[in-house]
Amino acid sequence: MSQSSNNSNTEQVAEDKITSSTFMEGIWENNPVFVMLLGLCPVLAVTNSTINALAMGLATMFVLLASGGLVSILRNHIPKQVRIATYIIIIATFVTIVDYLIQAISLELYNALGAFIQLIVANCMILGRAEAFASRNPPMKTFVNNLGMGIGFTIALLCLGTVREMLGSGTLLGFPLFGATFEPWVVMILPPGGFFVLGGWLLLFDWLKNRKEEQAKLAEIQEAPLGN
């Protein structure tokens, strides 16, 4: 590190710059659920309805933003040896806060989310972001990145929640969609449905990615001179 000290100032400034990819990273390129496959426990467990998925996504985003912010502010004061313990205390604090806040907002929602509120503390996405991003970047940049990650996570939960609620209960946000003749696929709101729908979404995203790559390859070949 000392070797590059003369460059470090300019590099630091470049690194601290907030670009659109700082925000978009979590939503698309490195979506925590569909690309990094992190935090799948709540993704599978509480997405049996849209409202549960939304609440879980927002709760996780709150913890992510608050803990990321605090970790980022304290990043230069935390000794390396105890950093994980410190992150866990910080995360656990905000999870407890979110737990009380949800009880205050709606007991019904609290009962529906069950133990998964407390289990946000074990969501590897949050610890992962604290370790990989917040501990190395200034608060503002961390905030923007974590906001992207949180939105990406919430979108992923909603992707599962809406599909499972539509197929499993025939409703969306509690409003009936298909009329009385629709027989709900109950399996979709049971645990196996979570795996089916997650598998379906992963398949779709992988297929899109592959198709894009193949098209890029095809374009490359077509552009290349015939002699090659």
Added chain:
Amino acid sequence: MSDMTNTQAAPQQPASTAMIVTLSLIAALSGFLVVSVYQFTKPIIAENKRLAIEQAVLQVIPESTAYQPMVLDNGKLMKPGETEGGITIYVAYDKNKEFIGVAADGQAQGYQDKIQLIYGYKPACECITGKKIIKLAETPGLGDKIITDAKFNANFDALSAKIHKSGTKLAHKIVATNPGKKNFPWQIDSISGATISSVAVGKAINDSAQVILPQVNRFLAKLKEERYEPVIQQQ
């Protein structure tokens, strides 16, 4: 790289004070935040819980407009706070502030997990007047019909719960029968496809009613006479 780890490995030992200080400060900050939020949300959460119970009590006892909790402990009827422990019952009043009935909690093992409910009892008809499921983890679409199924809920419009003449138990055990086999007013017609959940509802009510209702019956005069001023009025 190896050069870096060597230089970093050496000062690791003396840094323990910094570690302790950091962890202590973080823990203190954490404690402060959690306690502040706890203090802030405590009254709101208590109010939410009270509203949830109130809603349930007023629903299971038709025509009730207010209620207050009372405690049955060692064969005595007391106000909450006068005793530790005991069984909480919810005494309900009609719009003239007359005693109308009581509601109580019950629970029994369902298909997945314990089913918790509140049921209402009116001494005037000696019957259960309604039930509301508070918590369940039954299979969606099957077991959770015990909340929504209209035919099943009709069982609890006037479910007979006469007290045995010995005054210590119910005259008949409240029990869920097989679907379509209800012959007596103290039986509950199960939902086809949700028999285990239906039986659990019957058991939850029976277990609780066998203990509580005879005691309520004994205190009936007291409950009617004392005209407790309900603290909580429906808006």
